[in-house]
Amino acid sequence: MADTEALLADAVGARHVLTGADIPAEYAGDESLAATRQAPAYLARPATAAEVADVLRIAGKAGIPVTARGSGTGMSGGCVPRPGGITVSFERMNRIVEVDAVNHVAVVQPGVTLDALDRQTAEHGLCYPVRLGEPTASVGGTIATNAGGMYAVRHGVTRHHVLGVEAVLASGEVVRTGGKYIKTSTGYDLTQLLVGSEGTLALVTEATLRLRPRAGHTTTVLAAFTSPEDAFRAVPPLAAEGLDPAAVEYVDLLAMAAITEDQDMGLGIPDSVRRDALAYLLVVLENHSARRLEEDVETAGGQLLDLGAADVFVLPTAAARKLTEARERAFWTAKAAGADDIVDIVVPRGELHGLLAAAHAAAEYTGSLVTGCGHAGDGNVHLSVFQPDPIRREEVLRRLFRAGLARGGTVSGEHGIGRAKKPYFLNLAGPVKVELMRRIKHAFDPGGILNPDVLFD
Ligand code: MLT
Ligand code: ZN
Numbered sequence: 303m304a305d306t307e308a309l310l311a312d313a314v315g316a317r318h319v320l321t322g323a324d325i326p327a328e329y330a331g332d333e334s335l336a337a338t339r340q341a342p343a344y345l346a347r348p349a350t351a352a353e354v355a356d357v358l359r360i361a362g363k364a365g366i367p368v369t370a371r372g373s374g375t376g377m378s379g380g381c382v383p384r385p386g387g388i389t390v391s392f393e394r395m396n397r398i399v400e401v402d403a404v405n406h407v408a409v410v411q412p413g414v415t416l417d418a419l420d421r422q423t424a425e426h427g428l429c430y431p432v433r434l435g436e437p438t439a440s441v442g443g444t445i446a447t448n449a450g451g452m453y454a455v456r457h458g459v460t461r462h463h464v465l466g467v468e469a470v471l472a473s474g475e476v477v478r479t480g481g482k483y484i485k486t487s488t489g490y491d492l493t494q495l496l497v498g499s500e501g502t503l504a505l506v507t508e509a510t511l512r513l514r515p516r517a518g519h520t521t522t523v524l525a526a527f528t529s530p531e532d533a534f535r536a537v538p539p540l541a542a543e544g545l546d547p548a549a550v551e552y553v554d555l556l557a558m559a560a561i562t563e564d565q566d567m568g569l570g571i572p573d574s575v576r577r578d579a580l581a582y583l584l585v586v587l588e589n590h591s592a593r594r595l596e597e598d599v600e601t602a603g604g605q606l607l608d609l610g611a612a613d614v615f616v617l618p619t620a621a622a623r624k625l626t627e628a629r630e631r632a633f634w635t636a637k638a639a640g641a642d643d644i645v646d647i648v649v650p651r652g653e654l655h656g657l658l659a660a661a662h663a664a665a666e667y668t669g670s671l672v673t674g675c676g677h678a679g680d681g682n683v684h685l686s687v688f689q690p691d692p693i694r695r696e697e698v699l700r701r702l703f704r705a706g707l708a709r710g711g712t713v714s715g716e717h718g719i720g721r722a723k724k725p726y727f728l729n730l731a732g733p734v735k736v737e738l739m740r741r742i743k744h745a746f747d748p749g750g751i752l753n754p755d756v757l758f759d
Contacts (some may be wrong), residue, residue, distance in 0.1 A: 306364055310346050312389070313356035314658070318347040318394070322518030327390055328374055333633075334620045336347045336643050336722040337379020342369065342389040351468060351476055351507035358505070358751075359474035363389055367754050370501040372440030373415060376447060377633070377644065378720025380756055390505060392442050398422050398727040399508065404614065406513045407465065408740070412442025412506050419511075428513040431457035436629030444505065445506055450716035452586075452630070453543070455679030459716065461497040468508035469496055472747040482510055486561050486669055495742070500718050503746040517548070517588035519595045522622035524569060525611035526579035530554060530704040532610035534655035537547040537678045539609060540585065545598050549586035550679030551629055552654075557675040557686075558582055560635045561628040569623040575613045583611070584629065586622075632675050632684065641686035642695055643722075644674075645707035647716030651677045651681035668698040684717035703730055719757050728759065731756035 310319045331339035332373040333512050339470030344366075348354045350520065361368045367384040371391045374381060383389050396413035403566075405424040410419060417437035419430050432444060432452040443449075445467070450459040457463075466480025480486060496503055510524035527533040537550055552560070562569070571579075585602055603614045617625065628635075636644060649657050665672040668689060685702065689695040703713050703726045719727045728736060740758060745751075 342383035372443030380720035447718035552678035649711030664701035
């Protein structure tokens with residue numbers, strides 16, 4: 303232990319190595335409701351890729367597991383350390399190296415937060431369109447999980463915006479992939495292999511990100527439905543109309559009551575509509591032209607009514623902001639209400655109504671409450687599961703994941719597998735796929751030091 307501590311201190315500076323009880327409690331995990339927290343033996347805070355490489359060489363020689371950590375806002379236990387392990391925190395590698403306004407690209411270190419990147423890109427009239435409910439998430443963490451968020455339906459997810467990375471391999475070698483270009487037809491796409499690999503293949507020390515012009519005008523339309531079925535059935539036709547909504551969020555009755563409980567949002571929903579509404583769609587439209595946006599809002603409103611909405615409201619700017627922020631805090635609201643777990647299953651959006659019917663059946667069978675909201679536009683739902691009994695909870699989760707898979711979906715749309723969803727992933731992913739992933743893992747990390755408990759047993 304003393305040896306490793308001294309070696310790490312040589313690598314990153316004694317001030318940036320903590321051990322044992324000196325390590326603050328937050329480093330034991332992330333925001334996952336299900337993953338068991340575990341303190342690391344060492345916390346190293348490198349400042350450069352060369353220092354990260356030194357740390358990995360030390361870990362490799364001693365066979366010590368390494369867990370990378372950004373802001374710790376993950377939701378699947380992806381940055382929970384191993385007992386005796388080293389946590390590499392990227393908090394000091396938080397520099398925006400460059401915003402290249404000509405090529406619409408930003409080059410950033412992994413510890414840069416999404417809100418810091420947003421502030422800086424805004425100065426150039428640009429944005430990084432991966433906007434999450436959690437703006438303190440780090441770019442490195444979002445790359446590790448391939449985070450998505452509310453606006454993926456129009457703009458895509460993290461992987462659609464990572465053009466290249468610099469990464470340190472388990473061996474301590476540094477690799478550069480991709481660059482400031484969108485096209486590449488040059489062998490295996492290592493950038494995309496690393497996106498979503500949850501710290502199991504290499505540690506990203508710099509990322510080249512694709513930016514977009516910032517939307518000039520935004521309007522939010524709220525549609526109330528008396529049947530959740532109708533709300534889900536409205537999603538595919540809405541997208542088919544060429545409106546290209548920036549977000550189509552689904553909020554069920556309970557989630558709506560919970561997120562709007564604390565304040566008067568000024569949504570303007572009459573009591574008569576609210577009484578009968580069982581589900582809501584929140585549709586965000588954006589455009590560079592105010593006139594075109596107005597036309598789109600008109601079209602969307604009419605279409606939502608045609609598709610069975612009981613009423614449609616064009617929200618005043620302040621109300622739209624408050625409701626969006628409340629929706630973004632939905633996880634915290636669910637957590638405060640005592641949710642025991644949260645899943646983020648994704649299915650083809652045309653299958654959402656079937657998934658929700660299966661979720662209700664699973665809830666009834668196990669005597670659980672399953673409620674929530676989600677990114678209906680891209681088929682990714684966040685279901686809060688209230689079931690304190692661990693055996694029944696496992697049963698309801700297994701039924702939910704099976705229902706998702708049966709409808710052509712998968713276990714996690716954006717939060718990652720981490721530790722929390724690992725048993726379900728290993729059980730449901732299919733042995734050929736898991737074995738191929740293991741072989742890829744072995745090629746990158748033959749000693750198995752990188753986040754060994756994540757994805758695999
Ligand atoms: C969100 O969409 O708010 C986040 O993914 C967190 C969640 O609700 O699970
Ligand atoms: Zn989400």
